[in-house]
Amino acid sequence: MGVIDLIRLIATDMDDTLLNADGAITPRTKDAVRRAIEAGAFFSLSSGRMPEALVSMAEDIGVNAPLISYNGALIYDYKTKKALYQHAIPASVARRVFEAFESLGVYAQGYSKNGIFCHEKTDYTLFYEKAIRVTATAVHEPLSRWVCEDMTKLLAIDAPERLDELITDLKARFPEIQFMKSRPYFLEMVLKGVDKGAAIRRLGEILNVKPEEIMAFGDGQNDLPMIETAGIGCAMENAVDDLKRVAQVIAPKNTEDGVAQVLERFLDEGRIGG
Numbered sequence: 001m002g003v004i005d006l007i008r009l010i011a012t013d014m015d016d017t018l019l020n021a022d023g024a025i026t027p028r029t030k031d032a033v034r035r036a037i038e039a040g041a042f043f044s045l046s047s048g049r050m051p052e053a054l055v056s057m058a059e060d061i062g063v064n065a066p067l068i069s070y071n072g073a074l075i076y077d078y079k080t081k082k083a084l085y086q087h088a089i090p091a092s093v094a095r096r097v098f099e100a101f102e103s104l105g106v107y108a109q110g111y112s113k114n115g116i117f118c119h120e121k122t123d124y125t126l127f128y129e130k131a132i133r134v135t136a137t138a139v140h141e142p143l144s145r146w147v148c149e150d151m152t153k154l155l156a157i158d159a160p161e162r163l164d165e166l167i168t169d170l171k172a173r174f175p176e177i178q179f180m181k182s183r184p185y186f187l188e189m190v191l192k193g194v195d196k197g198a199a200i201r202r203l204g205e206i207l208n209v210k211p212e213e214i215m216a217f218g219d220g221q222n223d224l225p226m227i228e229t230a231g232i233g234c235a236m237e238n239a240v241d242d243l244k245r246v247a248q249v250i251a252p253k254n255t256e257d258g259v260a261q262v263l264e265r266f267l268d269e270g271r272i273g274g
Helices: 014-018 027-038 055-061 091-104 123-132 160-173 196-207 221-229 241-246 258-268
Strands: 009-012 042-045 067-069 074-077 082-086 107-112 115-118 153-157 177-183 186-191 214-218 232-236 249-251
Touching (some): 027 055, 042 196, 091 160, 196 214, 196 221, 221 241, 232 258
Parallel strands (some): 214 232, 232 249
Antiparallel strands (some): 107 115, 107 153
């Protein structure tokens, strides 16, 4: 990347990045976001979450750009309620993936424009609902038979070691799918070529912002393409090592208002604007 003069688009992951340990946005962070927007920058949320789980927080902090959700599979204008960019997993492929997880005894759920769906609710479902603050629908039928529409994202939940053991085999069996871990217990799946990096680049095109004019914050493996694409990639101090190795900036921990601290510094230096 070239020398950065002005940051015009800021995108941040949510969990363990913008949000504190209680899953909340602190007053200091809200103020830093407000200052960045008032300086003329676009501010977006970039998450593995579905858009419905992002809208209330976007409204709360005054986000002025479309949202990146499902790890980059969807760019959603929450003000007009329109999808600006979307790539979904074909239903036929989703059924095969679900069949594989069912044979392995691994809990999985699917996401479509109509909601989140699982076979039956388990402790894993409740764990997910509490962590992300959304509700899944049990269809009382194996998803490998139930799915009849394209899926924006699939998610498997299991012990981290079990998921790590399965990834290599799953990648070989399903080359059309991108596998990534957003949390130790969460294995997320989107269509190959879909990630936060491609989405942030596309969002920049929509907003007429160059990649080198983008600042991005993240903490997980699924944030790696976004951090590599942005002109200023910021990894949280609590981020995975792979992310910190490629980041230009190491932000303080999410529990220490790390995003706010970096934004404040760049604002004070006059490096954020429109």
